[in-house]
């Protein structure tokens with residue numbers, strides 16, 4: 001098991017928002033976390049990367065307890081987060097954004113990774129000097145994912161990577177996530193609103209509501225046929 005989250009309780013100041021869910025992510029798989037607005041999905045991702053810390057429960061990554069670890073340390077250990085909106089440095093160029101993503105690498109390795117990422121995403125290779133602010137929403141999301149891949153993480157966390165994108169671009173993002181998990185062996189733990197799309201590619205799905213897991217399925221597609229579930233939690 002690559003990531004094992006057990007009974008975590010997380011909150012902001014006195015307000016608790018995560019009430020003891022347990023989740024696991026297997027090596028090389030795509031795991032989806034879905035649920036209504038305010039359910040606590042982003043809070044869970046931020047807790048895994050180490051921006052927030054649980055007041056109870058435990059998080060193991062590659063068998064190591066990282067529950068109270070800092071984000072910078074978790075990045076070194078092999079976890080990357082693509083925050084909502086695919087945040088990139090908009091005043092910097094495509095190339096500069098990617099170089100920053102590889103800040104932990106020496107020059108040789110960084111150039112190797114750059115070649116690799118450019119290969120994966122020709123759309124970026126064609127425009128190394130374009131400012132990130134002038135990229136389309138989809139291109140920016142791809143840049144954000146590429147930047148996260150510069151450090152060859154073992155676990156890639158994504159917060160709503162397809163939000164606001166046109167249907168074709170959503171398909172492209174799904175294709176990229178599948179490729180990342182299948183070909184690179186990177187595990188993908190992804191928060192999504194677009195259940196129709198993410199359930200096509202995920203091997204496992206969790207439905208979160210009010211800080212608790214209300215459903216877990218190894219056949220996410222079957223959840224789509226469950227009318228009650230859709231109406232209650234998936235909109």
Ligand SMILES: Nc1ncnc2c1ncn2[C@@H]1O[C@H](COP(=O)(O)OP(=O)(O)OP(=O)(O)O)[C@@H](O)[C@H]1O
Pocket residue numbers: 012015017035036037038039040041042043044
């Ligand atoms: N910095 C914060 N301070 C206080 N409360 C917060 C903070 N961030 C989030 N919350 C609250 O925690 C709860 C869970 O928020 P979270 O952002 O994790 O939900 P979410 O499932 O990602 O929602 P969405 O689908 O809208 O992105 C919400 O009630 C939210 O108001």
Ligand SMILES: [Mg+2]
Pocket residue numbers: 041042043084159
């Ligand atoms: Mg969120």
